[in-house]
Amino acid sequence: MPDTLLARFLRYVKINTVSTPEAATSPSTPGQWVLLRLLADELRALGAADVSLDDNGYLLATVPATSDKPGVPVVALLAHVDTAPDFNSDQVKPIVHRKWNGKPIVLPDDKRQVIDPARFPTLASAKGHDIVTASGLTLLGGDDKAGIAIIMSLAAHLLAHPELKHGLIRLCFNPDEEVASGVDKLNLDTLGANVAYTLDGDNPGEVVWETFSADSAVVTIEGVSTHPGDAKKSGMVNALHLAARLLVALPRDNISPETTDLREGYIHPSRLEGGVDRTVIKFILRDHDLAELRAKGARLKGLCAGMQAAEPRAKITCTFVEQYRNMGDWLKKDMTPVNLAYDAVRAIGLEPTSPATRGGTDGSRLTEMGLPTPNLFAGYHNPHGPLEWAVVQEMEQSLQMCLALVQLWEQKGVGYKGRPLKKRRAAQPRK
Numbered sequence: 001m002p003d004t005l006l007a008r009f010l011r012y013v014k015i016n017t018v019s020t021p022e023a024a025t026s027p028s029t030p031g032q033w034v035l036l037r038l039l040a041d042e043l044r045a046l047g048a049a050d051v052s053l054d055d056n057g058y059l060l061a062t063v064p065a066t067s068d069k070p071g072v073p074v075v076a077l078l079a080h081v082d083t084a085p086d087f088n089s090d091q092v093k094p095i096v097h098r099k100w101n102g103k104p105i106v107l108p109d110d111k112r113q114v115i116d117p118a119r120f121p122t123l124a125s126a127k128g129h130d131i132v133t134a135s136g137l138t139l140l141g142g143d144d145k146a147g148i149a150i151i152m153s154l155a156a157h158l159l160a161h162p163e164l165k166h167g168l169i170r171l172c173f174n175p176d177e178e179v180a181s182g183v184d185k186l187n188l189d190t191l192g193a194n195v196a197y198t199l200d201g202d203n204p205g206e207v208v209w210e211t212f213s214a215d216s217a218v219v220t221i222e223g224v225s226t227h228p229g230d231a232k233k234s235g236m237v238n239a240l241h242l243a244a245r246l247l248v249a250l251p252r253d254n255i256s257p258e259t260t261d262l263r264e265g266y267i268h269p270s271r272l273e274g275g276v277d278r279t280v281i282k283f284i285l286r287d288h289d290l291a292e293l294r295a296k297g298a299r300l301k302g303l304c305a306g307m308q309a310a311e312p313r314a315k316i317t318c319t320f321v322e323q324y325r326n327m328g329d330w331l332k333k334d335m336t337p338v339n340l341a342y343d344a345v346r347a348i349g350l351e352p353t354s355p356a357t358r359g360g361t362d363g364s365r366l367t368e369m370g371l372p373t374p375n376l377f378a379g380y381h382n383p384h385g386p387l388e389w390a391v392v393q394e395m396e397q398s399l400q401m402c403l404a405l406v407q408l409w410e411q412k413g414v415g416y417k418g419r420p421l422k423k424r425r426a427a428q429p430r431k
């Protein structure tokens with residue numbers, strides 16, 4: 001029996017690849033190695049070239065070019081092997097609901113968990129299709145094992161059909177996307193691609209090329225701690241009160257995540273820790289527009305400065321760390337990777353859409369690092385919890401889109417520059 005996309009998907013989701021932000025290793029958890037090694041074996045069995053799994057858990061492989069045309073860009077396809085630490089991922093039991101009848105899906109191992117099409121319009125539109133869910137006790141892990149199954153099926157198809165004309169294709173399976181270190185240790189010269197795509201989006205037809213730009217901030221408030229009994233005399237300054245004042249001063253109605261949508265950014269206090277003597281508040285700041293992001297940072301800094309002036313006995317510091325940037329700021333300069341993805345979506349009979357993502361992807365970082373990397377749909381929905389599902393037909397559509405995409409790059413992509421290649425990869429002999 002041939003290895004189908006669905007069979008691959010079911011095989012991969014059963015492996016617990018949860019990542020953790022608390023580990024210093026890469027990958028952050030041993031479960032990711034299990035899937036990475038399985039994929040490496042499968043790639044070798046398929047006949048992929050250059051299969052390499054490095055010490056940090058980056059699995060790379062090549063589908064050699066079938067086209068003699070000079071100047072066809074090298075396209076990389078990426079998916080992440082880890083799943084989110086937000087919900088249990090131990091012993092995922094995937095269930096295939098064949099030709100789903102459109103009724104709410106009650107998950108058998110916890111009947112309170114119901115995937116209801118009335119609540120999720122994108123599910124309603126999948127009536128009659130084959131839906132995969134978990135059993136109620138775990139997430140499914142379609143994010144991003146749908147992407148992995150699609151890329152593996154693409155490789156299998158291309159390696160079995162050398163008559164399909166395409167340039168050299170690089171495959172990359174990386175760890176730890178969900179804990180924001182998915183591309184930290186990825187060597188772009190070793191990857192050796194001019195352009196890349198992540199297969200890590202949900203709705204059919206989506207080509208995402210705009211993400212948030214993101215900073216984090218830490219506000220540290222040092223108060224003056226004394227015995228409460230003689231606090232008045234001794235000049236107690238309670239850092240907790242100052243922290244509360246700072247949070248109240250941030251309007252919730254238009255710049256917090258709970259009250260914003262679409263292209264509105266926010267300042268989000270995500271953690272508060274401390275006591276009288278010292279209180280630390282962590283923030284994340286998000287906006288699609290870099291100038292707006294900077295304005296939000298200035299606003300937070302201004303509030304801290306105002307508080308410092310009002311209470312000189314305290315010491316208030318506010319520091320920022322750049323997290324990632326909107327890939328659109330780079331892609332707008334040359335939209336070829338987006339336009340060819342649009343063509344590929346149309347080639348499978350869908351109309352492309354490009355919502356501005358309210359988050360980041362591995363592609364945000366890669367694009368900023370010089371490798372243009374839009375995100376493509378992979379057919380999973382509502383990830384990171386028990387009510388996640390994937391649609392088999394949408395994964396198939398994504399596979400067909402990728403097949404069209406690599407051939408479109410051969411037909412129309414010659415001359416595109418993207419990220420320059422090191423000689424070694426450019427001179428890679430064809431097999």
Ligand SMILES: [Zn+2]
Pocket residue numbers: 080143144177200
């Ligand atoms: Zn993902």
